[in-house]
Amino acid sequence: MSAADSVEPPAQGRLRFWVTLGGLLMTTALASLDNFIINPALPLIVSEFGGLERLSWVMTAFMLASTVTMPLYGKFSDIHGRRALFTVSITFFLLGSLLCGLAGSMLQLILFRAVQGLGAGGVQVLAMTTMGDIVSPRERPRYQGLFNLTNLLAGIAGPVVGGAVTQVWGWRWVFYINLPIGALALAVLWFVLPRRLAHRREHVIDFPGIALLVVGTVSFLLLLGALEGTRAASVWEMVVMTLACIGAFALLVWQERRSAEPILAVGMLANPVFARTVLSSAMIGLAFFGSSVYLPLFFQMVGGLSTAQSGLMLLPHVIAGTAVSLIGGQIIARTGRYKAPIVGGMALLACGFFCLAAVTRLELGLPAWIVSCMMMGAGGGLCMPNLMVALQNTVPREDLGLGTSSMQFCNQLAAVAGVGIAGLILSQQIRANALAWFPAERVEEVVSQGAVLARTLGPEGLSRLAQVYENAFLVNFAMGGALTVLAALVATRIPQIRLSERIGGGPAPARTPEAPVAAR
Template sequence: MNATNFYPRPAGMTPREVRQILFGVLLTMFLAALDQTIVAPALPTIARDLHGFDSVSWVVTAYLLSATATTPILGKLSDLYGRKNVMVISVAVFLAGSIACALAPSMFLLICARALQGAGGGALLALANTIVADVVSPRERGRYQGYFASVFAIAGILGPILGGFFSEYISWTVIFWINLPIGLLAIWIARRALAHLPVKGIAHHIDYLGSALMATATVSLLLALTWGGHRFAWLSAPTLGLVLLSAVLYALFLRQQSVAREPVLPLSLFANPVIRMTSLLGFTVMVINIGATVYVPLYLEFVRGMNAYDSGLVLIGLMVGVVGGALITGQYMRFLGRYKAPPIIGVTAAAIGLFYLAYGSAARTNAEIVTVLTVTGLGLGTAFPAMMVSTQNAAHGGNLGIATANHMFFRSLGGAAGVAFLGAVIFGVLASHIDIDRGADLNDILQPGPVLTAVRPYLGDAFSAFFAAAGAVAVLSAIGFLFMKEVPLRQNAGQETPAE
């Protein structure tokens, strides 16, 4: 990496300091990216070992709940107290959660440990992207998408392979132990490299009430989305009560943000049309991406008859495709200073691929499935750098951390909603064919036993509906990109000004 190519550089920073910062960021990105890809292939094995098919989806949901609730708060703290301090604490919390996950003797304790892991892990990608924005201009970030994409490529390839291999041949606990050496190295590097980043020398006031309201409102909403249609009917008192509670808490949160001295989520951000649209698109794209990551392995194992290791190998196509799409958009931004065209084309291609799997998936060969998943990943991948860089390009320099964290918040919210929504689609199709206890969870249905035997003839139809629903969300996302305002990318680092 030739650091002399960075321009313009934040005042007072040498090329060597920029190089050290980016290396630390890349390592942190790898830690977060690996955790996103290594767990999915192991979920069926985890459920069998801990006798928790009825709650295995919470291994993903608990992490997303915690990450979603804490990401905006940690983004604000990084604006106030500096990226280094918040990054080191976040990695430490993530590692504590990883140890707790590996030692968990029951599904309940594993879910609690995943929530702790998410409290730290949720901030890692947001902080990494914010730090990149501190030292590289929006226009020039495209130049370095190759390095970032390489990190996700390695994680995308290693994650499914290692997750499937460890769970199939060694122990699923290794997927959490492996975080320790990487995380400790990340802390050591971050403490040294990120010390070069400046910290504001101003008095701070943390909006604790706003933070608590946002966290509880978000958890209430995601619980409603997760339990609705599964544990409780959509129109049942518990589900509607959670939705109502969430609405009241969000209303109180918005009022608090309008009067807080230093709001955790400045409402002025949403006066910007680019940030409004990227928040919505971050939500919808992650509905598809996380939904596919969670449910495609189940499709491969229960419909295609693959084991955890083989399903991990197939999932590589989706992961590598996402990286390739991000690389394409990065180079497009680098040379043209714009960002709309790649995601419009790419997300449309992803929609076509998902509909292709939806209609006639039983007749598709394994080679076709790998190809279509790769194309789908490629299409989704074009969206991620476009959304992130356009968000940062539109933000005030002083709000860069919270603007980035806000975008990651909506992405995390979309991921959790995607698990709930797409799981409900699969569950609904199965329930339309046979009598299923509405209090059951999808993974409860898929555990070995008479229920699985009864639903097996209908699993193909259920997953076809899953692919069709994901394709419909992709169509809506492509339309959103089409109407998103495009502002030429600026060439100043860490000093973004909002587009009116």
């Protein structure tokens, strides 16, 4: 997107900039909130429709559709412009929301959630890409923390809002509530974003790449669901899914290297900044989300806290992450250097993991847990948004959507894999530890219904149950810390490139005697 077609940067058009930013944050909140707001409504949906065995597909269908479409939105937005693709994504999301509210069976709800996911896949990708269009890489860190804050608040508010809406108006309004918010966001973005790119080019659609992307992603997510136990699968089915996943992604890499219009930025892996940023970001996603999702369970089973108290224990994590993200963004915007904050954030995150394991083993109590969680939140808030800043700074502006969506696609797969793998390891560790404390016939109850079982046990039984879960979580935290250390080692190899002060993607051009920089 040319400077002429870009929304003015803050110094030139503050009102239009802040209106645009507000629209982007609304769309980000819309997609993030939908991942959490539905959870309290699921029991009522099952009671009305039945089909408990297919309940996991309400979430799986959404996840499949949104993950697969991420790279497509990024690529096509480079060709047709952000506004056109925002219109498509938000329209699909709102149509899916309306149909979900009108669903008359579990099968219909699953299909309509897939429609909703087709739109959700583009919302966050396009929001982050549009930030690259309207803010220079040098100024971008100042605003990345706002997107982090939006996502974190959505994660906290989602279950609360979902529970309140379900109780007062019924579960269908969990979907209807998206309609006015989404319509307002679309109206704002339609008004402020340009119609198309200034340099629209001829293109061909990479249909083989799209097909391989769909097959590989679907196989990966289905295999992960089978490993987690959320869906039944025979050994042969798992072998087929594994081979399909590996084969499809291997062919996808080959196809994208030879394609004139790739949908994944495989060719950019030759750029060391791009390759190492994507790799370290995926490793952080594996570690961070794989452990953070299970923190409430840790506080309940090991610390004996209530559900509400365990939720409140996440607040220091969120507050520290948001505050450090905003402060770090200001520092990077002033210095133009992103590498030290990225590596420092990863080091802080690793210390948080190891400290949480240590203070738990030493039984130092609640204050030590809070400090450890703050370290984890601060580390994640410092490194994760600035990895995107580093990547967008090196991507050519005409491929900004392609590069951004490729990284977010890898992050999405890594986050989902992190949650699944951590849950699998956690359940196996609980099962192994429980055999030393409980009768063999009660082991599965300890694994799958620990919170329910805790209500029936006396003081000695509760102590044993807490010890079982504590030993399992120590392994989880240690693995998260070790993976974060590896990510930090990769990040130390990211070349430091001065953040550009131009609107759009790509590094600033080198200054030469033949091409002096114009006076400001």
